[in-house]
Amino acid sequence: MDMDTLLNENGMTDDGCFHMLVTGRTGSGKSSLINALTGRKLCRVGCGGPVTQDIRDYVWDVVREDAGGRETIRTVITDVPGFGEKGRHEERQAAMLDRLSSTHLILLVVGAPDRAWELERSFIQEVLARDPDFPILVVANKIDLMTPVRQWNPRSMDLEHPSSEKERNIAAWTEALRRACNIRARRLFPVCSGEGFEDAESRYGLEALKQGMVEAVPDARKAMLARIMNVKLDKDSTADGIIWSAAVSASLAAATPIPIADMVAITSIQAGMIVALAHTYNCTMTLGTAAGLVGTAGCAVGGRMLFQALVKFIPGLGTVGGAVLGAAVAGPLTLTLGYSFRDLFAGGNFRPTAEEIQQRMEKNRKKAEAQASALNMAAGRRSGRGENA
Structure with a gap:
């Protein structure tokens, strides 16, 4: 497909x-x-x-x-x-x-x-x-x-x-x-x-x-509407909000006990995040281009994502252990991607090479993993949403 x-x-x-x-x-x-x-x-x-x-x-x-x-x-x-x-x-x-x-x-x-x-x-x-x-x-x-x-x-x-x-x-x-x-x-x-x-x-x-x-x-x-209305944004703050929201969504998507399906949803979330980040830093990008960047970045950590999908086939792990483990990886991984592309886009690099992406991901990985607990709590709150008028 x-x-x-x-x-x-x-x-x-x-x-x-x-x-x-x-x-x-x-x-x-x-x-x-x-x-x-x-x-x-x-x-x-x-x-x-x-x-x-x-x-x-x-x-x-x-x-x-x-x-x-x-x-x-x-x-x-x-x-x-x-x-x-x-x-x-x-x-x-x-x-x-x-x-x-x-x-x-x-x-x-x-x-x-x-x-x-x-x-x-x-x-x-x-x-x-x-x-x-x-x-x-x-x-x-x-x-x-x-x-x-x-x-x-x-x-x-x-x-x-x-x-x-x-x-x-x-x-x-x-x-x-x-x-x-x-x-x-x-x-x-x-x-x-x-x-x-x-x-x-x-x-x-x-x-x-x-x-x-x-x-x-x-x-x-936000970035799209700000450009339409000609409203100035705090670009870095806006980018961080986009990244965090996407990471929470990825954590929730990874919690599903359906093999492979969560990988598709997570890729979609990450591609949408990259499009929004590009827009924030004044660059138009298609979902297809963003998905290609996700694929390039995924070469460095693709094995871990694939492992999470395969774990769901194992009896006893597929409904509990695999789901929890998948969410624990998907959220921080999305944060790592987001922080890395934010840094690249903020510097005007909208066509990074695989090596440049990998270098940024290595730099941001520990920062993202340190936020795993907060990310898990945020995902829990979103899954039990209340009134927010």
């Missing part, structure tokens, strides 16, 4: 796009928000009435030039109408939940000064019940409409230390919204996206929202 087939079977391939879903009640300002975030007139903007009648996918292409050359990053923004509308809400909510597995981020837009939030709370609960870590953010939009309406000066707005009547009213409304939706403060962003595309002077909070979007998505997607 070739590597492309292995990656396909383990869900590592996708269409290469970042998928974002935007929903909210009629008049909440979804279309204005999308236009403001993208800097494009992607959506028609109305004056309070329903503009979008059907679910629509808007394509937004961002071109970046960097160490990896010229790159076009595509974002697909799905605008879902009908939230809270009689006869449409249940159908549209079901449609959004069906898309959850192919969506990377949800923005739930709430327009001020609305205070009927039960459906928003219910939707958030439905999403987090399916995936407690899913990145869903609440955008508290149109905060300029809080009283006194005419007193709107976004440049002097300070919602962390509200002193004016308008600031206090906005802060109180957003806090009430946060409590009603039962979410943490890091999931809610007060914003004014402006009434029209040219209304840039009235906008507020968009840069904080963009930063929050990047921080909310999984580590493997």
Whole structure:
């Protein structure tokens, strides 16, 4: 079986796009928000009435030039109408939940000064019940409409230390919204996206929202979204998060008592990790190229991985001993790979030789093995995940 087939079977391939879903009640300002975030007139903007009648996918292409050359990053923004509308809400909510597995981020837009939030709370609960870590953010939009309406000066707005009547009213409304939706403060962003595309002077909070979007998505997607939104990252910190998350996933994959299958899953995880690391350091890389690098690196330690797979055929070891031993190797091995490619990519070496990879792996092996206990604890916590709103 070739590597492309292995990656396909383990869900590592996708269409290469970042998928974002935007929903909210009629008049909440979804279309204005999308236009403001993208800097494009992607959506028609109305004056309070329903503009979008059907679910629509808007394509937004961002071109970046960097160490990896010229790159076009595509974002697909799905605008879902009908939230809270009689006869449409249940159908549209079901449609959004069906898309959850192919969506990377949800923005739930709430327009001020609305205070009927039960459906928003219910939707958030439905999403987090399916995936407690899913990145869903609440955008508290149109905060300029809080009283006194005419007193709107976004440049002097300070919602962390509200002193004016308008600031206090906005802060109180957003806090009430946060409590009603039962979410943490890091999931809610007060914003004014402006009434029209040219209304840039009235906008507020968009840069904080963009930063929050990047921080909310999984580590493997951070670099991609940061490049789309033109948000600066702490590259090394982001890379370390990607590596640790992949190592935990590899540990969990290796714990399965199914011979050989865990090797396929682990290879997929490691290839995805390398793609994300390359993106973090401004280089576009395909999964096929990353899988090739995993194979090159695996020549130095492939015997150990093969041994773990073979152990699972031995009666008595296949269900307990082999599984534990496999997890103990897969996690630190993934850490070693991750640290090694992070070092290479950070130095601008995106086409390392087998010798260069091996040298880096020897350098990082002891560091990774020293983290085995912490890795095992992290894998245990993930396998028994709880609410993380």
